[in-house]
Amino acid sequence: MKVLVVFACITGYLEPVLPLRLRDPFLYGQFSRLSTWSTMPAADQEYHYPPKAILLTDALRDVPLTGIGRYVLELARGMHSHPNMGNLRCFAGRDWVDAPWQAFAPVQTSCPPARAGREFLGLRRRLPCRCLQDRWSFALKKRAFVRKGRAFFDHLLHGPNYLLLPFAGPSLATIHDLSFLHYPDYHPRERIKLLERELPKTLAQAAGILTDTEFVRQEIIEHLGVSPEQVTVTPLGVDACFRPRFQEETAEVLADLDLRHESYLLSVATFEPRKNLPRLLRAYSRLPDAVTTRFPLILAGGSGWLTQALESLIQPLEGKGKIRRLGYVPEHHLPPLFAGAAGLALPSLYEGFGLPVLEAMASGVPVLTSDRSSLPEVAGDAALLVNPEDEDDICQGLEKLLSDNDFRARAKKRGLIQAKRFTWAKCVNQTIAAYQKAMGTRNNRTGQHIV
Known part of the structure; x- marks a missing residue:
């Protein structure tokens, strides 16, 4: 019981959970207007350096890669050496990943592996259901990122898999679809609970939303109440290895x-x-x-x-x-x-x-x-x-x-x-343009936003 009380205090489990529903009045009220970074520069202010960003790469830990994992991988690859991109840092689990390709390796925790294993095993024994385990895990991830990310306030945080972590600088989130609203019975219960609890926080924090298609953009505007100018379409691409073959x-x-x-x-x-x-x-x-x-x-x-x-x-x-x-x-x-x-x-x-x-x-x-x-x-x-x-x-x-x-x-x-209309290079360029817009930056080589 003591462990559960501590868990509730840390994660806010005792607070009422907000259910997401189509045209939810709460979403149309408090969370319908995306926040702007309190220290964001004026729209016409120019920076003379490329944007620096933190990319959350947890989706790369799923094997085999999902569609979202492929998206994250191509963003990391494309932005890592992009001439219009500044420093790119990747964060997965509860720690930094020094380079994008390292996100495929198991992420080390801040404690020795044996101790980390015993700690999580003890958690599974004490917490009565998977929902509590997932909530605890996400709370620990938040705490780790707040501690390790506070020094990078001059970066932009990009959550490419729906959700953001708490961050003082500007943030963007990618929402790939709203199937969790239209077909909640078609998703694992734990996923729906996580999105019900965390997506409103992401909407309140984000300076903008990225999405894959105009169809989903219109759904986000209609069902989540996000203003149109704050939702940007960055279509996915297809890898060059997919080609006709004899x-x-x-x-x-x-x-x-x-x-x-x-x-x-x-x-x-x-x-x-x-x-x-x-x-x-x-x-x-x-x-x-x-x-x-x-x-x-x-x-x-x-x-x-x-x-x-x-x-x-x-x-x-x-x-x-x-x-x-x-x-x-x-x-x-x-x-x-x-x-x-x-x-x-x-x-x-x-x-x-x-x-x-x-x-x-x-x-x-x-x-x-x-x-x-x-x-x-x-x-x-x-x-x-x-x-x-x-x-x-x-x-x-x-x-x-x-x-x-x-x-x-x-x-x-x-x-x-x-x-041929869909390339990962175009997706990366459009994503960097969204970073620049969120940070008020322009490309210092051309003096214009990347298209």
Whole structure:
């Protein structure tokens, strides 16, 4: 009991938890107006040095990398040696990471490893549920950052994964989507609780919000009450390793996976409800046998949550040889896996961006995706859009994707053009421009904001 009382005092657990809801009056009131840094210079004031920043890189500790992890990695790589960027420091867990690539290594705590392990084990024994464990962990991270970050008040803090840590200088947060508001039942309970508690604090602290698409920007303005001028779109990019490949170039990787070039339908997604895999499987199972025999459905992605219904659909189709699960695919295998596919299917119910759509297009692969959320914006006129809640529409779309040669040729050509519009270099430049705006800086070489 004593431990719980101390925990409550440190983390504020006894305070009421603010639930986030669509059009929450509280968010439209106290937290609807983003704060500005109290010492932020006037808008027309120029600095004569590039911006210095602290990037929170906890997402790089997840293996395999998620879409957010890829975003953080590309930002760290791109900004580390960018000529228009000043000092870049990375912080993960409870300590600094000296260089971006070191964020892949386990982050050392301030105490010896053995002691740290015993300390956390004791915490797990004493705290009654996962929510309390997560809350305690986040509170310790906050305390560590406040202590270690106070000397870098002349830096900007960037939280690329929704949330910020307390900081005296200017701050920016990236909000990738609002699926936690629209589909709270599709997320782990601990994640929803964390966002309910911490996102209002982030909105109150941030000088601005970054997001991946105009669709999500409009949602942030409408549902979180953020003023339009404070939300900036910095679209994600696609890595140059995703490109069209001849059969000889994909042969080695596909042989390891027992696949043949252009002889499978690919779906790359974590097994979670938002990805809409049950409807995809039911629609696919209704295709003519000649189509499913020629193009088995290959599911690539890690296991998520709420997958019981999905398992009951997968197993019979696996028994017939129509579906195969690859699970986690090593990152260096993904480009050949994409390039060797006959098509990509991603009929998600909701996406903040949908990076696999671009990766498939850049690989010269035709794409079927959803007509909802940000996906039409990212896909442009290069993909076949379907209603993700209509299995008939998905089934007809899959047959066209795999069997209509005229459509396939057009989709490949348009997809390559669309993918070239999204680069990580552009994302990095736009992010640095947002840093400069938040700090009131301009590029000292040109005297103008980076575009």
